[in-house]
Structures are given as C-alpha cells and as structure tokens.
Amino acid sequence: MSDVTAPVAAAALRPGAWGFRLSVAFCAAGVVVLAASVAAVLVRGVGVWGNNIPHVWGFDLIGYAWWIGIANAASLFAAILVLRRHGLRTAVNRFAEAAALAAILAAAFYPILHLGRAELFLWTLPYPSYTGLWPQFGSPLVWDFWGIMSHVVVTSLFWFIGLIPDLATMRDAAATRGRIGAARAYGLLALGWRGSVAHWHRHQAAYRLVAAMVLPLLLWAQTVVALEFATTLVPGWHQARLPLHVVVTGLPSGLGVVLALAAVLRHALSLQRFVDREDMNLLAQLTATAGLVAALAYAHELLVGFAEEDPTTRAALSARVLGPGAPAYWGAVALSAALPQLLWSGWARRRTLVLVAVGTLAAAGVWLDRWSLVVDGLLRDHLVGIGPAYSPSLAEWGLLGGTLALFALVLLLFGRLVPAVSMYETRHEESEAEMEEEER
C-alpha cells in the first residue's frame, strides 16, 4: 500500500506557480493598505473615520461582527464534523479551521482600533495599576474582551493540535526529498511527533474534547457581540431576540466562505480526489440550509417587530425595512437567504464559478445585514430628529479592504505551506474503505 496522501504533501512542497505568486503579491499590496489605514487611525485618531453622534459605531463594529460571524460559522462547521466523524471532515475541516483562524485575526483589528486610544486596550484586563481602576464585570464590553480572547486562543490551539501529525508527515516528506531546511522547520513545529499509538489515542481524545467545548464557546462569542447592542436603549437594538438573530444570520457567511474556498482550493491544488463531488454537494446544501434558517430569522424579525413591538420600535424597524434602510435590508435577505437556495439545483452545484459566486455573495449579504443593524438601526431613535447620516471614510474602506486582503493572504500561505486537507484522517478513511471492500 503506497501512501494515498502523497499528493497533498507534494502540493505543499512544490514551488509556487505564477498564479499563486501573483495572488500573494496582490494580497500583500492589500495588507500595505491595511497598515496605512491602521496607522492613520493610530496617529490621527478615530476622527479619520466617518463616525459621529449618533453613529458612534460604523465600519468598526460592522466589520467586527461580520468577521466574527464568519469565524464562528466556519469553526462551528469544523467542530461538528470532528464530533460526527463525518467523512467530509477529512477534506474540508482543515481549511474551515484555517478560515476561522484567519477571520478572527481580521476581526481582532476592529475592537482594538475602535477604542480610539488603542494602546489603552490593556485597561480591559484586570491588573493592579497606578490609576486604581478595575474593569466592571457587569459590562458586555468586558465580556466581549474575554470572548474574543478565548475564541482566538482556543481556535488557534484547536487548529494547531490537529495539524501536528501532518507537520510530522511534512517533516519526513521534506527530509526524503533532501530539503533539510524545510524538514527542520516542519520538525520543530511537529514538536517531535513520532506517531506512537499511545500518543494518537490521547491526541484524538483531546482533539474531540476541545471540538465539543468549542461549540458553546462559539455561540457565546457571537451572543456577546449582540448583547452589546441589546443592552443599549436604542429602539432598533434593544431586543431580546438580537443574540439569536446575529448567531443565525451569521451562518451563511461562514459556510459560504468555506464553500467558496473548497471550490477554489479543489482546483488550485488539484485536490479533486480528496474533496470529491459528494463533499461539495453536502457543503453546498448546508449553505442553502443556512440560508433557509437565516430567512426564518428575518421573517421572525418582521413578524415580531411589526406585530408585537411598541410604536417607537415599529417606527425604527419600518425605517430599516421600508424607509431609507431598505436597500441594505433587502440586499441582505436576497444575498444571504434567497441566493443560496440556488444551490438546491444540481446544475448549480456542479459549476465551480457558481459555487464561488454564491458563497462569496452570501458572505457579502451578511455584511449588508450588519450594516442594516449597526447603521440603519439608528435611523429612528426616541428623538424626533436624528443625524447627521453616517458615511464611511477612505480610512474605513481601507480597513475593510485591508482585512479582506489579510484574510486571503493568510489562507493562501496556509494553503501553500501546510497540508490543505488532513492527511492522517484521509489515510485512516482510505484504510477503512479498503477493509470494507475486502470483507465484501
């Protein structure tokens, strides 16, 4: 029996093609834009943004909630695959985890920068300082700090621990090809993994245990973001259903991004054998289902908002849904809930371009929903008049574009330098399939 996963290791050790180099150069240029946008905020202050009163939150919170939604749905998906021992996980859970990690990196920029004086973010940590100031644990902003911290640490550990055995494979594959430098680098990261059966046993126990604990953590991280809105007295935000709404409508973004990534990687790295048509079908149908669930959340929002709420809240919702906020609201419904329904058709699921387009647009639709919530949620307040309107500045667009480039760059490098699919799980699965065939 030769190693079935040799092509995966080879893909990571092959020098990059021109397409890859071009993409990296393009994304690196985007990261330069990100650096400039961040520098502008740090040097000049949040005045370079379009934020004002009442729009104290703009792109900063839209971007944060959006990226966290992508990260959540992607790691939720990866964790569920690990727990279900589903065949699909061998192929897509590795880059679903990587996408989650990259999305959290992108998300982490926003809450720090939106503080205004970013260097003082330390004040959210409980530590004895000369000011005698301590964080208030009753505040959702403090919960949010711990939420994003736990999310970053746990997701990175989860991804890295799953990767260790494959790094050991990369070490040995590089050494066999005489690439001593690469073998040393992979070897250090593999932490001396030698494939001991006893080690595997504990590794799998820890991996599945963490997958089980990631689920409640994710739901909570997104809930806390929504609670920051729900605890204000703004009529459009002060709603008990907001946490559920934000968690559920976030699902199409993460699944859409994983779907688009799977379609791209399958072709770019010739992984058709490891991510087969069945896998793509299932992933596409999951995205369509997430769209349906999001549609239910939108319907619930309209039903509760118009039938049960008081006149002030009704006026706020009406401005979002039927007034000046209508393009963003219905754009979100169309892109993140309606468009994914296209994926029920087998014809659409077989077209890579359709999958990439629907996945990306679903994520864009969720961004529009966050805009509708953060910006258009303030169209009507308790006062008669409210304004001026919010309009994002160049520095904010630079931040959005820059974090997108950072996300893409991190994923490009992951796709190149570490095995894009989990090699040990693929081996395991193939050996089981062989055994089943022998029994027949």
Next chain:
Amino acid sequence: MSHPPPFGQMAEFAEADALTEAVRAARAAGWRHLEAYSPYPIPEAAEALGVSAAPVGYIALAAGAFGAALAAGTAWYISVHLYPVNVGGRPLNAWPTFMPTTYLVAILWACAAALIGMLALNGLPRLSHPAFFARGFHRASADRFFLLLSSDDPLYEPEGTAQFLRGLSPLRVSEVRSA
C-alpha cells in the same frame, strides 16, 4: 570505543491489523516496555497496549473548574472590594452578570489544559527520540506500522527479542541504537 546499549528492536509492518496482532502477541508474551507507531490512530492497538485517554479529560475538568473559580472570584473581589460602583442601588455582588466571563474563562482553561496536558502526557515536545534512528522510520508518518520492544524490559535479550519479532512475520526487524 564502547557502544552504548541498544534502545531496542524494531519490527516494521505493512498493515494496521498486523501491528495490532503483534502488540497483542507481545503483551501476551509478557512485554511491558513496548511502543507502537502508526500513521493514523488505531484504537484497537491502543486498547491492546492498555493506554487510557481518561487523564486528558480529568486534566481538562480540573483546569476548567480552576479557571471558573478564578474568573468568578476575580469578578467578585473587584466588584465588591476593589472598585465598588453603585448603579442605581443594585447589589455589588451581582453574580449573574459575572457568569459570562466565568463561563468563557472556564472553557478557555479547559481547552488549553486538554491540549497542553495531552502533549505533557505524551512527553512532547522533544527534539529527538531514538525511534527516529530505526531504518525506514520516516514511513511511520506515511504508510508503515512499527513495533518497538525496548531494551528496558526485563525480557529483553538481543537474539531472543529479534527472533520473537521475526515470528510475528514483519517486513523487517532491526536493532535501534539509543544515541
């Protein structure tokens, strides 16, 4: 020049089942110091070796409980003693509002402890291990299965051990140096 004593004898197999059978045979013959290597998890072989993963769970549970106590205690001490803020006469010890951070920090500690504890129980990270001296061992991370009988075991004797391993019909048996 004196040679250090060998680390043990290594047998190489092509199939996972052969390795599991070999582990069972070695355990039945009374071997206690042995290690098996494979490119993917084999729960049956781990069972035959008598390995339990339960300590990983206990470590996670203990760390989670400690993290929860730490977070809740910190929130309580800060809110009641270090920086009390009177918000409309609400009680200082508003413990329900401390629960979100308690919950998050408990999961953070449990996850980190499960993963770091797993590495510690496995004796990782380490820079080197004599098993890597074995011939063809680079395939243990790809498509081959290995069984090592350690020279620490009282049953170990160079000739007899090699003969025992050959009886398990491996692809090859080789002596592994310890340094």
